[in-house]
Amino acid sequence: GNSVTQMEGPVTLSEEAFLTINCTYTATGYPSLFWYVQYPGEGLQLLLKATKADDKGSNKGFEATYRKETTSFHLEKGSVQVSDSAVYFCALNVNTGFQKLVFGTGTRLLVSP
Amino acid sequence: GAVVSQHPSWVICKSGTSVKIECRSLDFQATTMFWYRQFPKQSLMLMATSNEGSKATYEQGVEKDKFLINHASLTLSTLTVTSAHPEDSSFYICSARELAGGWDEQYFGPGTRLTVT
Numbered sequence: 001g002n003s004v005t006q007m008e009g010p011v012t013l014s015e016e017a018f019l020t021i022n023c024t025y026t027a028t029g030y031p032s033l034f035w036y037v038q039y040p041g042e043g044l045q046l047l048l049k050a051t052k053a054d055d056k057g058s059n060k061g062f063e064a065t066y067r068k069e070t071t072s073f074h075l076e077k078g079s080v081q082v083s084d085s086a087v088y089f090c091a092l093n094v095n096t097g098f099q100k101l102v103f104g105t106g107t108r109l110l111v112s113p
Numbered sequence: 114g115a116v117v118s119q120h121p122s123w124v125i126c127k128s129g130t131s132v133k134i135e136c137r138s139l140d141f142q143a144t145t146m147f148w149y150r151q152f153p154k155q156s157l158m159l160m161a162t163s164n165e166g167s168k169a170t171y172e173q174g175v176e177k178d179k180f181l182i183n184h185a186s187l188t189l190s191t192l193t194v195t196s197a198h199p200e201d202s203s204f205y206i207c208s209a210r211e212l213a214g215g216w217d218e219q220y221f222g223p224g225t226r227l228t229v230t
Binding site: 004036041042043044045046089099100101102103104105106 | 117119145147154155156157159162206208210217218219220221222223224
């Protein structure tokens with residue numbers, strides 16, 4: 001079946017530290033991959049996405065590369081800020097035509113000043 | 114970006130009663146809306162896919178008679194939890210798909226916390 005595995009949190013970092021949140025997936029076919037972010041009290045927002053192997057998605061200093069050989073889509077940021085504190089979800093689209101998403105369990109990021 | 118609202122944001126109800134949750138796309142038309150359930154420290158679990166004007170498609174293991182979904186218009190979908198029990202307590206999240214002119218995106222509501230006593 002289709003599934004997404006994320007590293008467990010919380011991830012606690014100091015401001016300006018380097019961030020990596022691991023994500024691996026299992027899928028039939030060739031899924032699109034997504035990172036969503038959920039700030040406290042808000043809905044999930046699309047952070048970035050990649051639709052095919054070797055694509056790199058990037059937004060707000062975050063980036064992730066679609067690695068087919070390792071079935072991974074790790075999220076990285078070179079220098080985190082306190083405002084990046086949120087829950088990050090990795091997801092894949094099984095491409096049924098309705099954007100049916102399969103999510104990982106989410107990773108909470110806490111950035112301290 | 115497009116905005117999806119949910120109402121109420123939280124609700125407490127007694128066991129055996131029914132509760133309705135609304136999901137609205139505020140500035141776009143959504144032919145497809147999704148309903149998810151999220152347990153603490155767990156992933157979002159897709160419950161059903163709702164298409165405007167047709168019956169919802171439920172995921173395996175989701176009781177369609179318990180979780181009634183109505184997608185009456187292009188901007189509104191409702192989820193009714195019937196005869197709620199404490200095990201139905203959860204965080205319910207909807208999303209709406211905007212598909213227009215080559216643009217294809219899914220936007221999420223802020224969620225509704227349901228507590229059944």
